Each structure stands twice: as structure tokens, then as C-alpha cells.
Amino acid sequence: MPTLSEARIATILAPFLPSPPPDILPKLSAYLELLLKWNARTNLTAIRDPEEIVRRHFGESLFAGLHLASEANTLLDFGSGAGFPGLPIAILRPEIAVTLAESQNKKSTFIQEAVRTLGLKAEIWAARVETMPQTIQFHTVTLRAVDNMVAALSAAAPRASNDLLLLTGLPPIPPTGFTFQKPIPIPTTQSSILLRGTRD
Numbered sequence: 001m002p003t004l005s006e007a008r009i010a011t012i013l014a015p016f017l018p019s020p021p022p023d024i025l026p027k028l029s030a031y032l033e034l035l036l037k038w039n040a041r042t043n044l045t046a047i048r049d050p051e052e053i054v055r056r057h058f059g060e061s062l063f064a065g066l067h068l069a070s071e072a073n074t075l076l077d078f079g080s081g082a083g084f085p086g087l088p089i090a091i092l093r094p095e096i097a098v099t100l101a102e103s104q105n106k107k108s109t110f111i112q113e114a115v116r117t118l119g120l121k122a123e124i125w126a127a128r129v130e131t132m133p134q135t136i137q138f139h140t141v142t143l144r145a146v147d148n149m150v151a152a153l154s155a156a157a158p159r160a161s162n163d164l165l166l167l168t169g170l171p172p173i174p175p176t177g178f179t180f181q182k183p184i185p186i187p188t189t190q191s192s193i194l195l196r197g198t199r200d
């Protein structure tokens with residue numbers, strides 16, 4: 001028996017994604033089971049309650065997925081951790097070529113395993129983004145809850161040919177060359193906002 005039924009996952013996600021495509025629920029359920037299993041022996045996320053993992057990690061990531069430009073075809077998730085927001089986005093928008101960049105070995109090993117288990121096409125960059133060849137760019141770069149947003153943004157901005165999508169507590173100083181829209185409140189929380197910046 002899964003920890004949470006697919007119906008329960010859909011109910012928790014309703015404020016973020018009112019009508020989840022039915023084919024994403026089995027994948028989200030499998031992702032949750034794998035994350036709970038790995039998190040019991042290695043610290044991938046401080047959130048341990050399954051409903052909170054669905055609400056905070058899955059919900060916020062899928063909400064970000066709804067706010068991507070319709071023409072986004074490549075996406076880099078900068079500092080993906082246990083896969084957020086890039087992995088739920090890869091589940092929701094399988095037509096986007098998603099790259100998950102994570103420099104910590106145990107986390108990149110987990111997301112590699114999650115991508116394999118879920119049958120996704122996402123790529124993993126198991127190193128710091130700064131070590132990627134300079135010429136590699138992505139339509140959109142996402143950043144969520146990275147520790148040093150100023151440093152991360154200066155490394156992320158040159159990688160974004162079009163958009164930066166940030167899930168963050170406070171609006172950061174925008175990098176030059178991007179115009180940010182008004183912050184979008186994230187459902188069920190007052191502690192973070194969604195910000196989309198578009199290249200001028």
C-alpha cells in the first residue's frame with residue numbers, strides 16, 4: 001500500500017494544480033515512496049511528513065510548472081536538491097528537456113535513481129553548474145530555496161536564454177539584463193513567492 005493514495009495526493013495538490021492530469025498521479029506517488037525510503041537513511045529533505053512533502057515540495061514545484069512560458073523547451077533546475085522543482089516539472093511537462101543540476105553526490109544519486117524509476121527523460125548534471133561548458137544555455141532556469149541567491153543568480157543568469165523562474169522567500173536584486181514581473185503568491189504559504197524574469 002502506498003503511504004498516500006493518489007486521490008489524497010490530488011486533494012493536497014488542489015490549491016496548486018486544480019486538475020492534475022491523471023497520468024501524473026502514479027508518477028508522483030512513486031516519487032513520494034522513493035523519497036520517503038531514501039530520506040529514512042540519508043537526509044535529502046528536512047520535511048519528513050508525507051503530506052507536507054506533497055504540499056510544499058510537489059505543490060510548489062507543480063505551481064512553478066504552470067507558470068513556465070508555453071514555448072519553454074529546455075529547462076535547467078539550478079541546485080535541484082532532491083529534485084525540486086525540476087522533477088515534478090519533468091513529470092507535468094514531459095515535452096520539456098529538463099536538466100537537474102545538483103553538486104551534492106547523495107542528492108544527485110537520488111535524483112538519478114528517481115529519473116530511472118519514473119521513466120523520465122531528464123538529464124542530471126552531478127556537479128556545480130559553473131563547471132558546465134560556457135556555451136550551454138536553456139530556455140528557462142529555475143531556482144528554488146538556494147542558500148545564496150545572489151551568488152546563484154549570477155551563475156544562473158548567463159545560462160538562461162529567455163527566462164529565470166525563482167521560488168524564494170524575499171525578492172532578490174534582479175540580475176542585469178532581466179525584467180521581473182510582479183511576484184506571484186504561492187498558494188497555502190506566506191513564506192515564499194514565485195518570480196519570473198524575462199531577458200530584455
Ligand SMILES: C[S@@+](CC[C@H](N)C(=O)[O-])C[C@H]1O[C@@H](n2cnc3c(N)ncnc32)[C@H](O)[C@@H]1O
Binds near residue numbers: 078079083104129145
Ligand atoms: C537548499 S537546497 C534546495 C534544493 C531544492 N531546490 C529544493 O527546493 O528543495 C540547495 C541545493 O543547491 C545545491 N547547489 C548550490 N549551489 C549549486 C551550484 N552552483 N551547482 C549545483 N548545485 C548547487 C546544493 O548542493 C543544495 O542541494
